[in-house]
Amino acid sequence: MPRLAFPRIHSCASVLALLTVLGTAGALLAGADSRAAADKAEPSAPARPALTVSTVRPGSAEISDGLAANGNIAAWQEASIGAESNGLRLTEVRVNVGDTVRAGQVLATFATETVRADVAQARANLLEAQASAAESLANAERARLLSQSGALSQQQIQQYATAAQTGQARVQAAQAMLDAQQLRMKHTQVLAPDSGVISSRTATVGAVVGAGTELFRMVRKGRLEWRADVASSELPRIKAGGAVRVTAASGAQVQGKVRTIAPTVDPQTRNAIVYVDLPAHADIRAGMFARGEFVLDRRQALTVPASAVVVRDGFSSVFEVTPDSHVRMVRVQTGRRAGDAVEITAGLTADAAIVSLGGAFLNDGDLVRVQPAGAAQAPSR
Numbered sequence: 001m002p003r004l005a006f007p008r009i010h011s012c013a014s015v016l017a018l019l020t021v022l023g024t025a026g027a028l029l030a031g032a033d034s035r036a037a038a039d040k041a042e043p044s045a046p047a048r049p050a051l052t053v054s055t056v057r058p059g060s061a062e063i064s065d066g067l068a069a070n071g072n073i074a075a076w077q078e079a080s081i082g083a084e085s086n087g088l089r090l091t092e093v094r095v096n097v098g099d100t101v102r103a104g105q106v107l108a109t110f111a112t113e114t115v116r117a118d119v120a121q122a123r124a125n126l127l128e129a130q131a132s133a134a135e136s137l138a139n140a141e142r143a144r145l146l147s148q149s150g151a152l153s154q155q156q157i158q159q160y161a162t163a164a165q166t167g168q169a170r171v172q173a174a175q176a177m178l179d180a181q182q183l184r185m186k187h188t189q190v191l192a193p194d195s196g197v198i199s200s201r202t203a204t205v206g207a208v209v210g211a212g213t214e215l216f217r218m219v220r221k222g223r224l225e226w227r228a229d230v231a232s233s234e235l236p237r238i239k240a241g242g243a244v245r246v247t248a249a250s251g252a253q254v255q256g257k258v259r260t261i262a263p264t265v266d267p268q269t270r271n272a273i274v275y276v277d278l279p280a281h282a283d284i285r286a287g288m289f290a291r292g293e294f295v296l297d298r299r300q301a302l303t304v305p306a307s308a309v310v311v312r313d314g315f316s317s318v319f320e321v322t323p324d325s326h327v328r329m330v331r332v333q334t335g336r337r338a339g340d341a342v343e344i345t346a347g348l349t350a351d352a353a354i355v356s357l358g359g360a361f362l363n364d365g366d367l368v369r370v371q372p373a374g375a376a377q378a379p380s381r
Contacts, residue, residue, distance in 0.1 A: 047367055049325070050366040052371050054357065056304070057352070058302050058348060062299070063336050063338050064297065066295055068293050071273075072226075073226050073248065073284060076223035076225045076277070078199065084212075085188060086211040087210065089207070090203060095216070097198055098197065101195065101198060102192065108189075108216075109189050122174070126171070129167070136167035137167065139160045192218065195222075197222045198216055199286065202214060203215035222280055232265045242294060244258060244293065244295065245292060252284050255279070256292070262274070302345075302350060304344055325369070327362050329362075330352075332346065
């Protein structure tokens with residue numbers, strides 16, 4: 001009897017387990033059907049824009065090709081102003097470093113007492129020589145008149161004539177000495193040879209200096225130049241009169257002009273010096289280092305705002321807005337910059353509507369909200 005009862009009990013358990021599984025499956029299917037019916041009954045929610053953006057059209061701007069170079073700023077020409085009198089004492093110095101002077105302006109003066117005495121002595125010597133010459137000339141004239149009477153020999157007449165000529169020579173020598181002393185008097189004032197700016201001063205009141213001693217150094221006309229080091233292979237691209245944008249170490253920027261190109265090339269560096277005239281500027285001084293760019297060519301180019309260009313994975317791209325308000329990432333090739341604009345050389349058409357700001361927050365295919373023209377430019381989520 002027990003052996004017959006075990007199979008029946010086992011069969012009943014199997015049936016109960018099967019019924020339980022079927023019931024659970026039915027409940028799951030019923031729940032799924034009910035959720036599907038609910039989904040069909042309720043409409044799907046609209047997609048939310050990823051960003052609110054403004055769009056711009058590519059523009060046209062003048063782009064210039066340039067050649068960058070480095071160099072030093074120096075004086076166009078420097079004048080060395082020195083003492084022309086010897087052994088005189090400086091009594092007054094009227095200018096200092098940085099002063100702007102005009103041609104002929106008195107820069108310093110020397111003591112004149114010694115020179116005045118020398119001038120007076122030279123003038124007295126001249127008067128004495130003139131008196132002696134006048135006497136000699138009168139004697140020669142009287143001897144000439146007596147030559148026909150025989151009262152004087154021919155030798156005596158010749159001596160009187162020679163004495164007259166010697167007297168005239170002494171007058172000329174005395175006059176030359178007086179001129180030299182008067183010139184020394186003139187040199188007691190140190191005058192500016194040209195207009196410009198005083199760049200250095202070694203003159204000291206009370207110093208006794210020799211002739212030729214430098215007292216001042218002056219930048220003529222106040223003109224400066226930029227001496228750019230340019231590779232010899234680039235020299236054919238640079239022409240005299242060309243424009244140059246120069247940025248000094250102080251940050252000051254000026255527009256210069258190529259004056260000339262050095263006729264020789266450094267055999268060590270294979271570079272040549274290009275001389276660029278600079279306009280006057282308070283923040284640009286001789287001795288400064290400066291970098292610059294030679295403007296070689298100008299052309300019209302397709303440009304977009306620099307804020308519209310996004311760099312990802314080493315490539316430049318812009319986001320173009322499609323008619324259905326989605327964005328499409330377009331890879332472009334960029335060229336030179338013109339202020340806040342970037343040149344686009346390939347990959348974009350002139351009629352494309354591109355995102356002007358906030359492209360870094362977008363991905364290809366994102367839905368965006370395009371704000372009306374004239375609204376704020378900052379992107380908002």
